Amino acid sequence: MNKKIIFRLDNVNVEFERHSLAQRSLRSALGRKLNRHKSEKIAALKNINLEIREGENIGVIGRNGAGKSTLLRVLTKVIIPCSGKVQVDNSKHIVPLLELGIGFQPDLSGRENCFVAGMLIGYSKKEIEEKMNSIIDFAELRDFIDEPVKNYSSGMYARLAFALATDINPQVLLVDEVFGVGDEFFMKKCMIRMQELMNNGLTTIFISHNLDFLISQSNRLIWFDGGEIKLDGNPFDVAEAYRNSDNNLKLVVSG
Amino acid sequence: MTSSEYIDKRSLRFAWYYSLSQLKAKYRYTSLGFIWNFLEPALYLIILSLVFAVINRMNISDYAVFLFSALVPWRYFEKVVNLVMESLVNGEWLLKKLYVSPFAFPINRLIMASFDFLFSIVVAFVLFAFLKENWTIHLIIIPLAIIPWAIFGFGLGLICAVLYTFFRDVKPLVQMILTLTFFTSPILFSRTVFVPDSFQAKIMDFHPITYFAALFQKPVYNAVWPSEIDWAVSICIALISLITGLILINKYKSQFYYYL
Numbered sequence: 001m002n003k004k005i006i007f008r009l010d011n012v013n014v015e016f017e018r019h020s021l022a023q024r025s026l027r028s029a030l031g032r033k034l035n036r037h038k039s040e041k042i043a044a045l046k047n048i049n050l051e052i053r054e055g056e057n058i059g060v061i062g063r064n065g066a067g068k069s070t071l072l073r074v075l076t077k078v079i080i081p082c083s084g085k086v087q088v089d090n091s092k093h094i095v096p097l098l099e100l101g102i103g104f105q106p107d108l109s110g111r112e113n114c115f116v117a118g119m120l121i122g123y124s125k126k127e128i129e130e131k132m133n134s135i136i137d138f139a140e141l142r143d144f145i146d147e148p149v150k151n152y153s154s155g156m157y158a159r160l161a162f163a164l165a166t167d168i169n170p171q172v173l174l175v176d177e178v179f180g181v182g183d184e185f186f187m188k189k190c191m192i193r194m195q196e197l198m199n200n201g202l203t204t205i206f207i208s209h210n211l212d213f214l215i216s217q218s219n220r221l222i223w224f225d226g227g228e229i230k231l232d233g234n235p236f237d238v239a240e241a242y243r244n245s246d247n248n249l250k251l252v253v254s255g
Numbered sequence: 256m257t258s259s260e261y262i263d264k265r266s267l268r269f270a271w272y273y274s275l276s277q278l279k280a281k282y283r284y285t286s287l288g289f290i291w292n293f294l295e296p297a298l299y300l301i302i303l304s305l306v307f308a309v310i311n312r313m314n315i316s317d318y319a320v321f322l323f324s325a326l327v328p329w330r331y332f333e334k335v336v337n338l339v340m341e342s343l344v345n346g347e348w349l350l351k352k353l354y355v356s357p358f359a360f361p362i363n364r365l366i367m368a369s370f371d372f373l374f375s376i377v378v379a380f381v382l383f384a385f386l387k388e389n390w391t392i393h394l395i396i397i398p399l400a401i402i403p404w405a406i407f408g409f410g411l412g413l414i415c416a417v418l419y420t421f422f423r424d425v426k427p428l429v430q431m432i433l434t435l436t437f438f439t440s441p442i443l444f445s446r447t448v449f450v451p452d453s454f455q456a457k458i459m460d461f462h463p464i465t466y467f468a469a470l471f472q473k474p475v476y477n478a479v480w481p482s483e484i485d486w487a488v489s490i491c492i493a494l495i496s497l498i499t500g501l502i503l504i505n506k507y508k509s510q511f512y513y514y515l
Contacts, residue, residue, distance in 0.1 A: 017513060073512075077354040080509035102352050103269075107280040116276050119268045120353060 006092055006172060006203055007052040007075050012084035014045040014070055014227075044070040045081070046227045052205065054092075057198045059214030059235060060207045061242055062224035068207045071224070072098055072174050075205070092203075095121050095170035100161035100178045106150035110141060113149055114164050123168050131167050138163040138189075159186055166193055172203045215239050261501065266356035274366040296375040300326070300382060307443060316386040323379045324475035325442040325468035328401055331372040332408040332467075333433055338364035339412025340429060343420050347515040357508045361416060365409050372401065383475075393474035400470035400481065406493035407467065413500025417507055420514050440464035441472075463492050 017040070045067045052058060060068050073079040074086060076096045088094070103117035114135060118128040136145050139159040149157060158178070166173070175194075191213065198204055198217060208214055214221060214235060221238035223231040231238045282291045303326070304319035311318060339361045343350065346360035376397070418425040437443075440462055449456040459465050466488040473481045 073352075078350075078352065079512050096353060098352050103349060105276060105280065107283060108276050112276055112279070116269070116272055119265065119272050120349070120355065122265050124268070125272075 003054040004089060005051055005053055005087075006089045007050065008085075008087040009048050009050040009074070010085040010087075012045055012048040012050075012074060012081045012086060013043065014067075014074060014079060014081050015041045015043050017041055043227050045074065048084070048229060050222075050229070050232075052203070054203055055201050056203055056220055057218045058205045059218035059221045060205060060224060061209070061211065061214065061221065061239070062230075066224040067227040068224050069098065069176055070227075072096065072176055072205065072207065075174060092171045093122060093169075094172040094174065095165055096174045097162075097165050097178055098174070098176045100158045101149075102161075104149055104157070104161065107148055109148055110145040110152070110160055114160070117161070118164055118168070121165060121170075127168055135160070135163045135167045138167060138193075155183060155186060162190055162193075166197060170197075170202065172205075173197065174205045176207045177209060211239050211243070261505070262356045262358045262362070266359035267362070269355060270359045270363040270366065273363050274370070277363075277367060278370055292371075292374040293378050296327075296330075296371075297378045297382070299330075300375075300379065311444065320383060320387050321445060321472065321476045322443065323382065324471045327372070327375050327379050328404045328467070328471050329437060329440075329442055329464070330375065331368060331401070332404050333437070334368040334371060335365055335405065335408030336412045336415060336429065336433065338368055339409060340415035340419050340426065342412075343416045343511060344423075344515060351512060351515055357504050357511065361409065361413055361504075364412070365405070368408075369405070389478055391474075391478040393478055393480055396474045396480065397471070400474070403470065403486075403489040403493040404467055406497050407489070410493065410496030410498070410500040413504055414496065417500075417503045420507075420511055436462075436464060440468060442468055463488070466492075 048071070060071065062068050070079065074081055075088070076094065076098070077086070077088070101113075101117070103120040104113045105116065108116065111132070114132065115125065115128055119125070136142055139156070139162075141156060141160055144152065144156065149160070152160070162178070194204070194206075195217060204218075206214065206218065218235050220233065221231075221235035222229060223238050223242050231241055282288050285291055287294065300319075300323055304315065304322050307322060308315040308318045342360035342364045343357065349355060350357075350360070415425060415429050419429075439458075441459055442464065446456065446459050446465070449459070466485045469485040470481045470489060473479050473485070
């Protein structure tokens with residue numbers, strides 16, 4: 001357990017203000033100031049303490065709205081928490097995959113998008129040029145790479161984005177349930193690529209609803225519930241507890 | 256404070272390549288393509304000079320040179336303020352998903368507007384070739400004269416960007432103020448239309464754009480160097496707005512996520 005700490009969260013709180021569209025205007029802002037009216041707040045993360053070390057492959061599970069995606073946004077500094085401390089090891093190349101195709105512009109071709117989006121996740125022009133062929137091969141887009149991506153199918157789009165994010169050797173990969181699109185074969189290909197990367201010592205944090213994949217691939221599983229960490233430990237035990245938590249939800253099977 | 260608190264290499268690289276790709280994509284589906292970059296300012300300048308020459312009853316070629324000299328930098332300034340103001344809100348698609356410096360989008364917009372300025376200044380000089388008789392050494396000051404305009408526009412844009420993120424009412428207000436500023440500034444008309452020491456002439460002394468406009472009007476139209484006061488006032492205003500903008504963004508950047 002003496003490996004380097006990559007992420008460390010101390011008492012991290014994230015709260016969202018509940019504001020409707022009408023409250024965005026100058027008038028309502030003035031009104032709020034004058035009336036000292038406090039707007040309603042929703043806690044997305046409550047007092048999170050977490051340490052993530054090099055080489056760990058972490059799975060994150062939980063119901064919708066449990067704070068899983070907010071956690072990834074805190075780790076990638078997109079959200080600056082209301083209170084608490086976030087420490088990130090900046091020497092590591094961290095690639096977030098919160099959504100497939102972040103930074104893609106519909107009017108640009110697949111190749112042009114690889115450059116813009118690739119730069120966003122921290123690669124230089126040269127690195128992308130070197131890997132261009134292997135990205136195209138993995139995404140199976142040889143005939144379409146110079147077409148604008150707005151003409152791509154959602155599967156083609158996802159393949160290109162995944163290939164780009166994982167082909168250029170990230171050191172830490174944060175993935176938020178992104179394999180919903182694409183066909184069975186592509187999903188399998190992604191899973192295999194993920195396995196390879198994990199076996200090569202890549203640190204991963206993987207949000208998924210695919211429990212079986214998480215049990216077999218991760219060495220630590222964290223269960224989020226209502227913005228708090230409910231359980232954190234051995235993947236098998238956590239998955240078991242998570243599965244048993246919905247005892248009163250049963251599908252009616254006829255016959 | 257170190258520079259890394261403002262901008263990192265990755266964000267800068269993105270700002271630059273995103274600008275290039277936008278430039279490529281802008282007229283991609285038009286048949287004239289890249290030529291539009293020149294045609295657009297050309298048509299605008301020609302129409303405006305025709306209209307106002309008639310209204311002002313001035314010699315058309317003389318007036319056009321006067322008008323273009325300050326109108327081209329003003330159009331640039333206005334564009335920078337507007338684009339930078341909207342840059343954070345329009346960058347929501349990225350800012351809420353992936354960390355980039357809060358200055359990445361404002362810088363990207365500044366670069367975009369600067370491309371436009373380059374095209375416009377080329378067009379203006381092509382038109383000058385037909386209109387302008389006295390070509391003097393003073394024209395070489397132009398690359399320097401645009402710098403205070405750029406810094407002022409960028410700084411003001413940053414200030415407006417912070418306000419606009421929190422209060423969306425700011426956009427129409429800013430546009431109105433810019434329009435008012437434009438029509439009261441000595442860009443469309445020369446200061447000399449007023450009687451010296453008259454009330455209107457005194458107002459011109461307090462109009463900030465008077466000094467910015469002089470940086471272009473004097474070398475291009477009057478064939479003299481801009482005065483020290485022109486430089487001092489414009490550079491001071493530019494720096495004050497830039498520093499205010501930088502401070503505001505740094506102060507409120509942790510809250511942008513919740514308001515975008």
